[in-house]
Amino acid sequence: MSATSEAAPLPRFLAVDLGERHLAAGIVAADGTMGIRDRVVTPSRDPLDALLRLLDRVLAATPDDQRPLACAVSGPGPVDEASGAFRPIGMDRWHGLPIRKAVAERTGVMTMLESSGRAYAVAAAEGESVLALHLGDQVDGGVVVDGALIAGANGRAGMFGHLLVEPNGPECSCGAVGCLEVFAGVQSIVTQTGRDLISTPAALIDRAGIMVGRACASLAAMVDVRRIVVGGVLIEVFRDRFVDQMRSEFEERCRLSHLSDATIRVVQHHVLTGAATVARAMDIGEAAPRSALDI
Numbered sequence: 328m329s330a331t332s333e334a335a336p337l338p339r340f341l342a343v344d345l346g347e348r349h350l351a352a353g354i355v356a357a358d359g360t361m362g363i364r365d366r367v368v369t370p371s372r373d374p375l376d377a378l379l380r381l382l383d384r385v386l387a388a389t390p391d392d393q394r395p396l397a398c399a400v401s402g403p404g405p406v407d408e409a410s411g412a413f414r415p416i417g418m419d420r421w422h423g424l425p426i427r428k429a430v431a432e433r434t435g436v437m438t439m440l441e442s443s444g445r446a447y448a449v450a451a452a453e454g455e456s457v458l459a460l461h462l463g464d465q466v467d468g469g470v471v472v473d474g475a476l477i478a479g480a481n482g483r484a485g486m487f488g489h490l491l492v493e494p495n496g497p498e499c500s501c502g503a504v505g506c507l508e509v510f511a512g513v514q515s516i517v518t519q520t521g522r523d524l525i526s527t528p529a530a531l532i533d534r535a536g537i538m539v540g541r542a543c544a545s546l547a548a549m550v551d552v553r554r555i556v557v558g559g560v561l562i563e564v565f566r567d568r569f570v571d572q573m574r575s576e577f578e579e580r581c582r583l584s585h586l587s588d589a590t591i592r593v594v595q596h597h598v599l600t601g602a603a604t605v606a607r608a609m610d611i612g613e614a615a616p617r618s619a620l621d622i
């Protein structure tokens with residue numbers, strides 16, 4: 328790197344993450360350094376208004392030489408490109424709200440939306456190949472091959488929450504039965520138990536680990552990716568008990584010789600890292616998950 332480029336300020340991006348329990352926003356530099364950031368508890372009413380006020384606060388506190396070049400918002404997928412909205416299955420809070428337009432107008436920078444799972448996959452890949460599952464409010468993820476996130480016909484590849492893992496399982500919010508989401512999605516588990524996630528019975532933690540391990544074995548065989556990563560709040564809470572069950576089931580189910588060195592690693596990111604990586608990819612035009620979007 329030349330002396331000239333070393334002296335230039337790093338590009339900055341506005342990263343936003345929307346969850347059932349939090350709204351987070353912050354300024355993140357191209358090298359991942361976090362700047363001004365803030366978060367609030369997701370309100371039960373008018374979440375878009377609360378989000379825009381959060382962005383106002385973050386931008387008001389941002390020094391002039393750290394103004395963001397672009398913005399990315401991660402949230403409950405899938406994303407509806409035409410309307411610039413999240414359209415999560417079975418979760419009403421963010422469904423159909425015109426997030427992209429509202430954020431772009433408020434901040435004055437090009438804005439794109441990406442599902443939390445796909446954003447996690449882009450960040451976890453670090454430009455290489457990875458199969459990523461994000462176990463948060465939803466079970467979501469993505470497949471990255473040689474740095475490029477697989478899009479799919481509708482830009483929604485990676486909705487791993489709706490993989491069939493138990494043919495006789497309970498009904499999922501999508502209308503099918505036995506989806507991974509029912510067993511390993513935070514919202515599904517909390518709804519089933521009526522308890523906080525931390526109070527989930529051990530049998531359900533074991534079951535979640537088994538189902539995720541089973542799904543990972545099928546996915547590894549399907550896409551021939553050795554590097555599998557999992558992250559999200561479910562693992563933060565369920566910890567070793569979950570991870571042990573997941574790994575054990577994966578090893579039991581994954582018998583293909585060419586995948587004998589496939590591994591599942593737990594990789595946790597800051598809540599804004601996925602969106603920051605998406606924004607950076609959009610700004611520099613490198614293997615962006617989707618084409619950059621007009622508002």
Ligand SMILES: [Zn+2]
Nearest residue numbers: 489499501506
């Ligand atoms: Zn489903």
